[in-house]
Amino acid sequence: MNARSNLAEVPVPVDVCHVSDLLPGIGVCALARGQQVAIFRLRDGAIHAVGNHDPFSAANVISRGLTGDLKGRKVVASPIYKQHFDLATGQCLEAPEVALPVYGVQVEGDRVFVLA
Amino acid sequence: MSSKSRIVVVGNGMVGHKFLEALAARPGHEAFEVVVLCEEPRPAYDRVYLSAYFSGKTAADLSLVQGDFFNEKNMALRLNTKAVAIDKAAKTVTTAAGETIGYDKLVLATGSYPFVPPVPGHDREHCLVYRTIEDLEAIKAGAAASKVGVVVGGGLLGLEAAKALRDLGLETHVVEFAPRLMAVQLDDGGAAVLRRKIEALGVKVHTGKNTKEIVTGETHRHVMNFACGDRLETDLILFSAGIRPRDELGRQAGLEMGARGGIVVNNACLTSDPDIYAIGEVALWSGRIYGLVAPGYQMANVVADHLTASAATEFAGADMSTKLKLMGVDVGSIGDAQGATPGAQSYYYIDEPNEIYKKIVVSADGKTLLGAVLVGDVEAYGTLLQFMLNKMELPAHPDALILPARDGSASAGIGADALPLTAQICSCNNVSKADICSAIDAGAMEIGDLKTATKAATSCGGCSALVGQILKCELQKRGVEVKKDLCEHFPYSRQEMFHLVKVGRIRSFEEMLEKHGRGDGCDICKPTTASILASTWNDYILKNEHAGLQDTNDYFLANMQKDGTYSVVPRMPGGEVTPEGLIAVGQVAKKYNLYTKITGGQRVDLFGARVDQLPAIWSELIAAGFESGHAYGKSLRTVKSCVGSTWCRYGVQDSVGMAIHLEKRYRGIRSPHKLKMGVSGCTRECAEAQGKDVGVIATEKGWNLYVCGNGGMKPRHAELLAGDLDDATLLRYIDRFLMFYIRTADRLQRTSVWRDNMEGGLDYLKDVVVNDSLGIGAELEADLQHLVDTYQCEWKSTVEDPEKLKRFRHFVNSDKTDDNVVFVPERGQVRPATSAEKQGRIGTVAV
Ligand code: SRM
Ligand SMILES: Cc1cc2nc3c(=O)[nH]c(=O)nc-3n(C[C@H](O)[C@H](O)[C@H](O)COP(=O)(O)OP(=O)(O)OC[C@H]3O[C@@H](n4cnc5c(N)ncnc54)[C@H](O)[C@@H]3O)c2cc1C
Ligand code: SF4
Ligand code: FES
Numbered sequence: 001m002n003a004r005s006n007l008a009e010v011p012v013p014v015d016v017c018h019v020s021d022l023l024p025g026i027g028v029c030a031l032a033r034g035q036q037v038a039i040f041r042l043r044d045g046a047i048h049a050v051g052n053h054d055p056f057s058a059a060n061v062i063s064r065g066l067t068g069d070l071k072g073r074k075v076v077a078s079p080i081y082k083q084h085f086d087l088a089t090g091q092c093l094e095a096p097e098v099a100l101p102v103y104g105v106q107v108e109g110d111r112v113f114v115l116a
Numbered sequence: 117m118s119s120k121s122r123i124v125v126v127g128n129g130m131v132g133h134k135f136l137e138a139l140a141a142r143p144g145h146e147a148f149e150v151v152v153l154c155e156e157p158r159p160a161y162d163r164v165y166l167s168a169y170f171s172g173k174t175a176a177d178l179s180l181v182q183g184d185f186f187n188e189k190n191m192a193l194r195l196n197t198k199a200v201a202i203d204k205a206a207k208t209v210t211t212a213a214g215e216t217i218g219y220d221k222l223v224l225a226t227g228s229y230p231f232v233p234p235v236p237g238h239d240r241e242h243c244l245v246y247r248t249i250e251d252l253e254a255i256k257a258g259a260a261a262s263k264v265g266v267v268v269g270g271g272l273l274g275l276e277a278a279k280a281l282r283d284l285g286l287e288t289h290v291v292e293f294a295p296r297l298m299a300v301q302l303d304d305g306g307a308a309v310l311r312r313k314i315e316a317l318g319v320k321v322h323t324g325k326n327t328k329e330i331v332t333g334e335t336h337r338h339v340m341n342f343a344c345g346d347r348l349e350t351d352l353i354l355f356s357a358g359i360r361p362r363d364e365l366g367r368q369a370g371l372e373m374g375a376r377g378g379i380v381v382n383n384a385c386l387t388s389d390p391d392i393y394a395i396g397e398v399a400l401w402s403g404r405i406y407g408l409v410a411p412g413y414q415m416a417n418v419v420a421d422h423l424t425a426s427a428a429t430e431f432a433g434a435d436m437s438t439k440l441k442l443m444g445v446d447v448g449s450i451g452d453a454q455g456a457t458p459g460a461q462s463y464y465y466i467d468e469p470n471e472i473y474k475k476i477v478v479s480a481d482g483k484t485l486l487g488a489v490l491v492g493d494v495e496a497y498g499t500l501l502q503f504m505l506n507k508m509e510l511p512a513h514p515d516a517l518i519l520p521a522r523d524g525s526a527s528a529g530i531g532a533d534a535l536p537l538t539a540q541i542c543s544c545n546n547v548s549k550a551d552i553c554s555a556i557d558a559g560a561m562e563i564g565d566l567k568t569a570t571k572a573a574t575s576c577g578g579c580s581a582l583v584g585q586i587l588k589c590e591l592q593k594r595g596v597e598v599k600k601d602l603c604e605h606f607p608y609s610r611q612e613m614f615h616l617v618k619v620g621r622i623r624s625f626e627e628m629l630e631k632h633g634r635g636d637g638c639d640i641c642k643p644t645t646a647s648i649l650a651s652t653w654n655d656y657i658l659k660n661e662h663a664g665l666q667d668t669n670d671y672f673l674a675n676m677q678k679d680g681t682y683s684v685v686p687r688m689p690g691g692e693v694t695p696e697g698l699i700a701v702g703q704v705a706k707k708y709n710l711y712t713k714i715t716g717g718q719r720v721d722l723f724g725a726r727v728d729q730l731p732a733i734w735s736e737l738i739a740a741g742f743e744s745g746h747a748y749g750k751s752l753r754t755v756k757s758c759v760g761s762t763w764c765r766y767g768v769q770d771s772v773g774m775a776i777h778l779e780k781r782y783r784g785i786r787s788p789h790k791l792k793m794g795v796s797g798c799t800r801e802c803a804e805a806q807g808k809d810v811g812v813i814a815t816e817k818g819w820n821l822y823v824c825g826n827g828g829m830k831p832r833h834a835e836l837l838a839g840d841l842d843d844a845t846l847l848r849y850i851d852r853f854l855m856f857y858i859r860t861a862d863r864l865q866r867t868s869v870w871r872d873n874m875e876g877g878l879d880y881l882k883d884v885v886v887n888d889s890l891g892i893g894a895e896l897e898a899d900l901q902h903l904v905d906t907y908q909c910e911w912k913s914t915v916e917d918p919e920k921l922k923r924f925r926h927f928v929n930s931d932k933t934d935d936n937v938v939f940v941p942e943r944g945q946v947r948p949a950t951s952a953e954k955q956g957r958i959g960t961v962a963v
Contacts, residue, residue, distance in 0.1 A: 026923075030928050031929060031932060032929075058936075059679050060680055066665075067636070068635075068638035068641075069636040069637075070604065079668035079676055080676065084639075
């Protein structure tokens with residue numbers, strides 16, 4: 001699913017890092033076609049990418065949040081005011097009307113690509 | 117003005133105020149307009165805890181008025197307004213200023229005044245009493261100009277006053293007319309033990325002394341001449357020889373009075389006039405005045421019921437049993453303490469080496485308890501009181517109730533379960549076991565909620581252990597599992613998690629999750645587990661398996677600010693810093709364009725560092741001799757110090773040296789919440805140590821140790837844990853205290869809240885830390901020593917490890933920096949730009 005429906009451009013895969021740059025549970029931020037993307041590898045190996053901009057603090061910090069699951073949803077918590085965002089949909093659990101953009105992720109060999 | 121009927125209340129003391137609260141809580145109170153006349157310059161305060169004023173509580177701390185009570189409840193409070201006359205026929209009250217106020221109902225709650233025996237010289241300068249905050253101010257001032265103080269009266273209040281004088285540094289004497297101390301509550305044996313204990317504390321006791329006159333002394337301000345010919349020189353005299361009801365209004369108005377004073381009331385607390393009530397210490401019920409607050413509160417409730425026709429309650433007398441701590445000596449007195457009931461028989465237990473005296477008085481048939489005296493050990497108080505109040509049948513060997521438990525055998529007692537529903541649990545607030553049970557049924561599952569719902573344990577606190585037991589036992593009976601789950605991933609409290617880690621020798625979050633949890637974890641259980649692992653094993657917190665558990669502050673070893681930049685706080689132990697150190701910090705700040713500020717914790721904070729700048733900044737600070745200040749961690753922040761004996765003319769110990777020692781010893785240790793300490797060089801307390809988790813104040817002989825203070829959202833004064841300690845004992849107690857806190861506190865629970873929730877309170881904490889009652893002292897010390905021995909500066913370890921340094925960059929795939937971090941100049945430094953400024957990009961500073 002792609003939450004950036006207002007972007008006319010068709011996203012293209014951008015090579016951002018090596019799989020080993022992603023330690024389980026520790027996010028990184030990548031610059032992909034001018035956009036800041038927060039990328040996380042979870043315990044189960046799945047890789048998720050969402051916007052790095054925290055809508056509540058207006059700071060680019062989402063990649064520095066802690067990941068986990070809440071009632072079955074994989075989430076990241078903003079490091080500033082601690083709201084949780086669903087990594088699959090971008091939706092904020094505390095304020096469902098707010099969402100982060102979600103980016104597609106592809107792994108080819110040991111490289112990670114973000115659809116940006 | 118209004119068609120409401122008007123209640124005028126004379127006196128806003130403890131009981132008068134309880135009446136206002138009771139009224140406001142009853143349906144139907146809206147029908148009344150309430151006017152309160154208060155002679156004192158401030159509304160009701162807690163007289164029972166008055167002495168705390170000397171140990172630092174302020175008038176505001178002691179206030180009994182909740183929030184904006186008078187406005188919210190629409191009650192008119194007139195401070196500094198004394199009522200001088202009542203006109204029963206016209207139904208008016210006249211104030212000292214000459215104002216006349218009409219009433220429909222009048223409530224007299226004028227309390228009592230301290231009785232001063234009319235001996236010649238009683239009104240000399242520095243002859244004082246102990247009843248109001250103003251009295252205490254006069255005593256403080258008087259003590260400053262005195263060396264010796266005498267308290268006249270060896271009753272409950274007199275001994276409390278004596279403690280106050282002793283704490284103010286005076287050589288203290290107690291002069292009592294009767295042949296023993298606390299003549300009303302104790303028997304000869306108990307009084308003798310109490311006397312020995314009090315004398316051991318340096319207070320001289322003179323019993324059987326009748327003061328004939330007070331005249332000018334030779335070596336001191338006064339001399340007291342006694343009828344027996346003895347004399348005693350002193351600078352200050354405090355009369356505490358009993359109370360007399362302030363019944364002058366009743367007398368003037370022609371109400372029915374007792375032969376020896378007091379306004380006569382019936383079971384509804386009505387006086388001889390059907391529109392005038394009297395409650396509290398001014399009321400004479402069934403020939404007696406109750407000089408305690410609990411019976412007064414019951415009267416207040418009765419009148420509130422009566423006026424609003426809420427219930428037909430009646431005042432039916434009150435139990436005068438008391439339990440208290442006098443100068444650190446536990447004393448309890450229950451019912452017929454003297455054994456005056458015909459046929460009564462007594463059991464005694466006397467332990468001379470430990471100065472413990474216990475006696476119970478039982479009925480002629482040996483079936484019921486009539487009374488008890490306890491000195492030095494009052495553990496049995498709650499149990500004995502319930503036996504007496506509920507006329508419960510005694511066990512076959514009643515003496516078991518006062519014999520010490522030996523060889524692990526459980527001490528004889530009654531479980532909270534055995535108490536009947538009618539049992540009164542909190543006498544101050546008249547809360548029965550039934551009240552507590554219904555509050556639990558209504559959803560009060562925690563002690564705090566229960567206190568709010570029932571008011572039990574909110575006054576003298578004597579019942580709090582019992583309230584806690586009932587809660588536990590009732591919850592068990594209802595099959596309620598007392599839920600303390602950390603989060604959805606771990607069905608355990610933090611304390612249980614700690615135990616699992618330690619006992620199971622668990623080393624990582626993954627292992628913990630596998631063995632005891634479910635799911636992936638979250639931003640609650642990850643940092644909590646990380647903190648527990650650190651408190652137990654003290655691994656480097658950025659080890660790969662721990663790094664993903666840390667909040668961003670711990671992960672980047674810096675505090676994230678609102679714009680995503682970080683602050684840098686180098687440790688400056690005790691607030692001491694060399695000129696070279698300051699220059700180095702200044703140079704770093706200048707080089708990286710960091711906003712520089714002195715913190716509230718006696719050190720320097722550098723703000724506005726980008727994540728990629730942190731390693732370079734820290735390399736330079738480390739080269740200049742600095743270490744991580746752990747401003748980011750749930751760990752020791754600062755040990756605030758005053759300059760102490762090295763420079764200060766008043767200092768009695770080297771407070772800076774001790775602060776530095778403490779800060780270096782405890783730095784880096786991870787705890788349930790942050791920790792702050794303070795060390796002052798003398799009693800003037802310039803380091804504000806009593807506002808810290810651990811406060812140390814120098815004395816002539818060593819150090820006084822205070823614990824569980826807090827500034828912040830809900831300030832709390834620290835409490836004295838132990839006094840006059842040498843350096844080694846001080847450290848030993850702090851070690852034990854910290855480790856006990858680390859083991860047992862909840863997540864993000866400061867020591868103050870931990871202490872407030874502790875069953876058994878300060879006494880229990882003292883028992884564990886000072887008396888090692890759990891026998892874990894050595895283990896706590898060893899665990900803490902392990903943390904001290906394995907300390908490493910996290911920043912030093914980080915800058916030495918190239919792998920770790922890779923994480924300190926904004927983009928994984930670019931060396932660019934975050935263009936959203938924008939500063940503007942202000943007062944010669946930088947600050948984050950507002951979003952408007954960012955959009956305009958005017959006057960911003962490149963970073
Ligand atoms: C920098 C400083 C303010 C200053 O400019 O002076 C400060 C700054 C912060 N304080 Fe504080 N506090 C600072 C001294 C204090 C003090 C004064 C003291 O320590 O004597 C207090 C009251 C004393 C106390 O803690 O009992 C204080 C009570 C708090 C509280 C309330 C704690 C409480 O128990 O109620 C918080 C919130 C919390 O911890 O949950 C807090 C939280 C914070 C946080 C961590 C809030 C946050 O998450 O961003 C601030 C970030 C620190 C940073 O970025 O470096 N800060 N804070 C002070 C740093 C002292 C130091 O050198 O380490
Ligand atoms: C140091 C100390 C320690 C104590 N410890 C304990 C304890 O541990 N346990 C316990 O149960 N009890 C204790 N007491 C007793 C307890 O404080 C009293 O029982 C309680 O305060 C009585 O409440 P009250 O409202 O009747 O009187 P007070 O609290 O004295 O209030 C009466 C108020 O009425 C005002 N007033 C009087 N006349 C007038 C007038 N004409 N016009 C306007 N206002 C007037 C007075 O100024 C006063 O403010 C202690 C008392 C003291 C002094
Ligand atoms: S607390 Fe005492 S020693 Fe310390 S600065 Fe103040 S007066 Fe001096
Ligand atoms: S008995 Fe005093 S608070 Fe409960």
